[in-house]
Amino acid sequence: MSTTNSVVASGSVSGAPWGSDAHLQVVPPPPSLGALGAMVEPLHESAKMSAVGLRASFGAREILKGISIPLYEKHVTAIIGPSGCGKSTFIRCLNRMHEVVSGATSVGQVHLDGQDIFSMDPVRLRRRVGMVFQKPNPFPTMSIRDNVLAGLRLNGLKVAEPDALVERALRQVALWDEVKDGIHRSGLSLSGGQQQRLCIARTLAMEPEVILMDEPCSALDPIATARVEELIHELKKDYTIVIVTHNMQQAARVADYTAFFYMGELIEHDRTDVIFTRPAQQRTEDYITGRFG
Amino acid sequence: MRQSIWPTPERPPLVPGRFRGDTHRGDRVFSWITAASASIVILTVLAMTGQMLASSWLSLETFHWSFITSLEWNPVTEQFGALPFIFGTIVSSTVALALAVPVSFGVALFLSELAPEWLRNPFGFLVELLAAVPSVVYGLWGIFALAPLMRETVEPALRASLGFLPLFSGPNQGYGMLTASVVLAIMITPTIASVSREVLRAVPRAYREAALGLGATQWEAIRTGVFPVARSGLVGAVVLGLGRALGETMAVTMLIGNRADISASLFAPGYTMASVIANEFTEATEDLYLSALAEIGLLLFIITVLLNIFARFLVWRVGRQGGA
Numbered sequence: 001m002s003t004t005n006s007v008v009a010s011g012s013v014s015g016a017p018w019g020s021d022a023h024l025q026v027v028p029p030p031p032s033l034g035a036l037g038a039m040v041e042p043l044h045e046s047a048k049m050s051a052v053g054l055r056a057s058f059g060a061r062e063i064l065k066g067i068s069i070p071l072y073e074k075h076v077t078a079i080i081g082p083s084g085c086g087k088s089t090f091i092r093c094l095n096r097m098h099e100v101v102s103g104a105t106s107v108g109q110v111h112l113d114g115q116d117i118f119s120m121d122p123v124r125l126r127r128r129v130g131m132v133f134q135k136p137n138p139f140p141t142m143s144i145r146d147n148v149l150a151g152l153r154l155n156g157l158k159v160a161e162p163d164a165l166v167e168r169a170l171r172q173v174a175l176w177d178e179v180k181d182g183i184h185r186s187g188l189s190l191s192g193g194q195q196q197r198l199c200i201a202r203t204l205a206m207e208p209e210v211i212l213m214d215e216p217c218s219a220l221d222p223i224a225t226a227r228v229e230e231l232i233h234e235l236k237k238d239y240t241i242v243i244v245t246h247n248m249q250q251a252a253r254v255a256d257y258t259a260f261f262y263m264g265e266l267i268e269h270d271r272t273d274v275i276f277t278r279p280a281q282q283r284t285e286d287y288i289t290g291r292f293g
Numbered sequence: 294m295r296q297s298i299w300p301t302p303e304r305p306p307l308v309p310g311r312f313r314g315d316t317h318r319g320d321r322v323f324s325w326i327t328a329a330s331a332s333i334v335i336l337t338v339l340a341m342t343g344q345m346l347a348s349s350w351l352s353l354e355t356f357h358w359s360f361i362t363s364l365e366w367n368p369v370t371e372q373f374g375a376l377p378f379i380f381g382t383i384v385s386s387t388v389a390l391a392l393a394v395p396v397s398f399g400v401a402l403f404l405s406e407l408a409p410e411w412l413r414n415p416f417g418f419l420v421e422l423l424a425a426v427p428s429v430v431y432g433l434w435g436i437f438a439l440a441p442l443m444r445e446t447v448e449p450a451l452r453a454s455l456g457f458l459p460l461f462s463g464p465n466q467g468y469g470m471l472t473a474s475v476v477l478a479i480m481i482t483p484t485i486a487s488v489s490r491e492v493l494r495a496v497p498r499a500y501r502e503a504a505l506g507l508g509a510t511q512w513e514a515i516r517t518g519v520f521p522v523a524r525s526g527l528v529g530a531v532v533l534g535l536g537r538a539l540g541e542t543m544a545v546t547m548l549i550g551n552r553a554d555i556s557a558s559l560f561a562p563g564y565t566m567a568s569v570i571a572n573e574f575t576e577a578t579e580d581l582y583l584s585a586l587a588e589i590g591l592l593l594f595i596i597t598v599l600l601n602i603f604a605r606f607l608v609w610r611v612g613r614q615g616g617a
Contacts, residue, residue, distance in 0.1 A: 127508035137499035141521035151507035
């Protein structure tokens with residue numbers, strides 16, 4: 001179950017003993033719900049999605065070692081943590097994209113509106129839980145317009161007024177004014193930041209309930225990043241958003257809640273201001289103050 | 294303080310002659326060598342074209358355009374018309390492509406997208422192994438196994454069901470256009486399949502996942518996220534297969550029946566350009582006969598070049614449409 005090269009000793013899902021890093025204060029997280037028990041203030045919003053004891057592996061290598069976390073409706077939850085901590089794997093589990101890779105497996109539960117996603121049809125699940133990837137990936141042979149409509153066409157939906165829908169989706173991501181004169185150009189003719197916003201528009205056109213973003217700004221310059229962050233701010237009025245980020249300032253700027261992952265475990269999950277000002281766990285503080293990771 | 298290894302105007306190089314001009318001279322020599330290697334290819338093509346033109350000059354002068362429009366191939370009366378061979382080459386290659394392309398794409402998709410991980414490499418290796426079987430072996434297998442099967446089972450069944458089409462009518466001996474096309478199809482399938490597999494595997498996961506993330510089924514993700522990206526590469530794979538089919542000599546010669554005739558029926562024997570050169574070159578004692586065979590070689594070369602240009606054009610047009 002446990003990896004051989006891990007510093008974390010093998011064994012229990014939560015309350016795992018912390019490893020040999022001497023400079024880390026060893027404070028075992030409380031049992032059962034991991035760090036949730038250590039919340040400073042109660043989390044009162046209703047959870048749109050929640051993971052319960054979620055474990056995920058690639059072959060024999062366990063990436064997630066029992067994650068339990070609620071994701072609150074119409075709020076932004078940021079997942080932070082050092083490289084390899086399993087944050088990308090975690091959100092890829094939320095729309096069952098993880099299991100698409102051969103050799104990838106997962107156990108445990110993830111609920112969407114109280115229903116276990118692993119008993120749903122993954123295709124239908126992904127219509128409700130959209131995803132924006134790390135690298136902008138507009139379909140290279142499609143026009144900007146067709147990219148926005150791609151998801152609807154894939155799902156065989158007849159769009160009554162496709163032009164209106166395209167305009168609305170592109171306006172939502174503040175791309176309309178930049179591309180309205182060249183809507184039939186290739187999606188690849190756009191800059192990286194524009195491409196990423198196009199990908200977000202493509203996801204929005206599907207009207208999902210949850211949007212997962214896997215380091216959506218890591219390939220973007222600061223200006224494009226700022227625009228995407230503004231957009232996330234707008235979007236949370238209507239959508240539940242989960243964003244993985246390497247960038248702690250970004251988490252602090254956009255997220256209502258922040259979860260800190262370390263070596264496949266959830267160390268702490270709380271309101272963003274709490275995580276960044278008075279984290280309950282020493283390891284969280286060490287990470288956000290740049291002492292490791 | 295660490296001393297820089299790089300020479301400056303004030304300080305001569307640490308090792309005399311090691312820097313500047315010398316390194317660059319190495320680069321220059323290297324670029325000459327590669328340029329020379331590259332020009333060998335062009336020179337070969339030019340030399341080949343020149344030689345074939347020279348060898349076929351007599352025939353070109355004697356027959357002009359009638360060489361490619363005449364049906365008559367009679368070494369005794371020295372009447373040489375290449376139309377049956379051109380027809381045979383084009384028809385056998387076309388039928389072979391029609392049979393091989395769907396199967397090849399199926400194999401490639403299975404290997405790159407659907408097969409369980411442990412099966413992919415051994416299976417892929419087997420497919421590539423098929424491409425390495427010498428064509429004379431395919432020919433022998435065709436004579437001993439395929440031709441009887443075609444004669445006794447496949448062709449009668451085709452006639453029974455589709456006999457109203459001229460394509461599947463007339464007498465059948467097992468040796469003919471269809472049998473040759475089937476063996477050609479089998480021979481080019483591994484080529485097309487293994488190249489297509491590489492092409493499909495090279496498509497970034499990102500596009501597949503983009504489609505899946507939008508709620509695509511596996512097939513839809515392949516159709517939306519993989520095929521369009523791979524399109525030009527897939528055309529390239531087909532062109533490679535076509536190139537092999539056009540030039541294939543041995544197996545076709547053993548199975549096509551070798552009769553210089555044009556028939557609407559695929560059951561009838563035919564003849565290809567490559568086959569007639571291989572079969573008759575040793576018998577061609579007259580200058581004109583030899584020259585006529587050389588002209589067939591020239592034509593085969595030209596057809597191959599034209600088809601390749603056409604395929605490139607398709608790739609270019611497809612790519613441009615996609616980008617529009």
